[in-house]
Amino acid sequence: MAKRITVIQGHPDGHARHFCHVLAEEYMKGAKNGRHEVCGIDVAEIDFPLLRTKEDFENAMPVNTIRQAQDAISWANHLVIIYPLWLGTMPALLKAFFEQTLRPGFAFEYGDSGQIPKKLLAGRSARIIVCMGMPAFIYQWIYFAHGLKNLERNILAFSGIGPIKSTLIGSIENMSEGRRIRWLTKIRKFGECGN
Template identity: 40%
Template sequence: MKSKIVVINGHPDPQSFCSALADAYKEGALSRNAQVRTIDLSKISFDPNLKHGYRQRTELEDDLLEAQELIRWAEHIVIVYPTWWGTMPAVLKGFFDRVFLPGFAYKYREHSPLWDKLLTGKSAHMIVTMDTPSWYNRWIYRHAGHNVMKRNILQFCGINPVRITEISQVKPSTAERRTQWLSKVTKLGAKLA
């Protein structure tokens, strides 16, 4: 049972179905008395571009400093986002570029190709919407976008286990189907909390 949960809505549109899914997860977790905080990328203000790479420090905006504090605090991180061009939206990628910095999320060892994972002890759940059929994403794309998020970002920093829930195909779905998905995600929030 995880009692400290941060829900990250990675969709840039506050009226998106992802926003409704993030709210549904939060509602489920709150029903089990979990402590839930949110980071809504459609509402916070930051430059998603890591202008100088790691050559020169780019100061973090207040919203990103707060996001780091929430991620430190959380035992479980829920990330809700759509699949665009096979992976996450640019704003979510920019969020990870700016927030999951060396010294916060990981630290390379001196004179070594190895690194220390600084976000261990946390778990994650990715709730990913797609218009692509799930079978196509699995067999043709081989879950490329999921793998980037799960392995190359979250597990790289020590967050494990990472679960994935696919919500597919959103664009042609009916209102009834969307209601079913919202109910499913509410139950996922209640189950974990």
């Protein structure tokens, strides 16, 4: 079954091409080959302010670029989030993007005091692809992938998104050309399957 897929490329460097950019492109190529509808958000290309107060988070009107990103997220029934691991978690710019987009009234709705918030983005699945310099098994088994778990549990699942799958790509600085091609082929196949 064809899906509507929004790919969020979260590398904060908009001046150079990184492996995250290539992965996003390959996923989107695969999705188009699989006859899925696909759109992309490159977080480094979006201009938006940082949220600094609870009042702004809950009540300020999002800027136009964020409203467009919210439209792309609303449209999708599958999200793909690609980012490099920085200090054990996502880069600050990507976190700021999620703070801007996944706000009350869009991603969740507060209930009465003591009630669990209503999840407004239910019915969407997600795949998270994380690139890192360390071997992936070290991040997963020694550091327990805390930053990834935070994104899965406290941001996406909190908004109703699920199921959530993740792919960890480690040792990218020392990656051989053969291994690079194998990863790109795998990510392109994820796109073809809408996975």
